[in-house]
Amino acid sequence: MATTPVRTVPDLTGLLKHAGHVLETQLTAALAEVGLTPRMQCVLLYALEEERTQVQLAELAYLDKTTMxxxxxxxxxxxxxxxxxxxxxxxxxxxxxxxxxxRAAEEGQRIVDRVHGEALAALAASQRGPFADALAELVGHHLATPVEAQPVRRARQRAK
Known part of the structure; x- marks a missing residue:
């Protein structure tokens, strides 16, 4: 029987995926109370900043054309x-x-801030700033740009 490889660093992908998924579900539920989705909130915020086309907004909000x-x-x-x-x-x-x-974007931002604040409240007050700073550093540098990769596809099934 093969043994499981030993991890030498924490499973950053798994941790970030899980945290992102849970945070997104919490945010979705909270924004639904005022008739918004996280996507709608994001597009409203970017559209309020300056005049932008749908294509520009989609890029900023990480949305594909159809979703936009x-x-x-x-x-x-x-x-x-x-x-x-x-x-x-x-x-x-x-x-x-x-x-x-x-007005909806303003209310939505209060909700987003509350949900994010509740998530950060799980950390000790002294950890919140450094955690957010470290995450911003990762996203701003090493994890800023995805690499071009072949999409993962399932192997074709043989006809029976």
Whole structure:
């Protein structure tokens, strides 16, 4: 019987995936109380910062084209944003946030801050800043850019 290889460093991938998944489910549940999703909140925030196209917003929010279209459709249906011609380039269409969308984004940010604060509260007060700083350092440098990799695919099954 083969033995399990000994880990020489913590399973960073597993820890980050688990923490990210749980945090996202908590955030999704909390934002649902005000009719938002984490994607909607993210798009609203980036669209409020400056005039941006759907493509630019999708890149900032790490959304693929299809998911971005669905997200903006939902924002439009809720009256929180609309697609309209850019003021600087009439060929381009931007996502403009309505007054209701700006209010929703503000409320959403309070919820995001609360959920993140609750997660950090699990750490001792002296650990919170250093933890967030270390994570930001990783994301800002070594883990800033994904590498191009072949997607993982299941082997084809033989016909029986």
């Amino acid at each position: 279209v669905v997200t903006v459709d939902a924002l439009e249906k809720a009256g929180l944003a609309e697609r309209k011609p850019s003021e600087t380039d009439r060929r381009a269409r931007i996502v403009a946030v309505s007054e209701a969308g700006a």
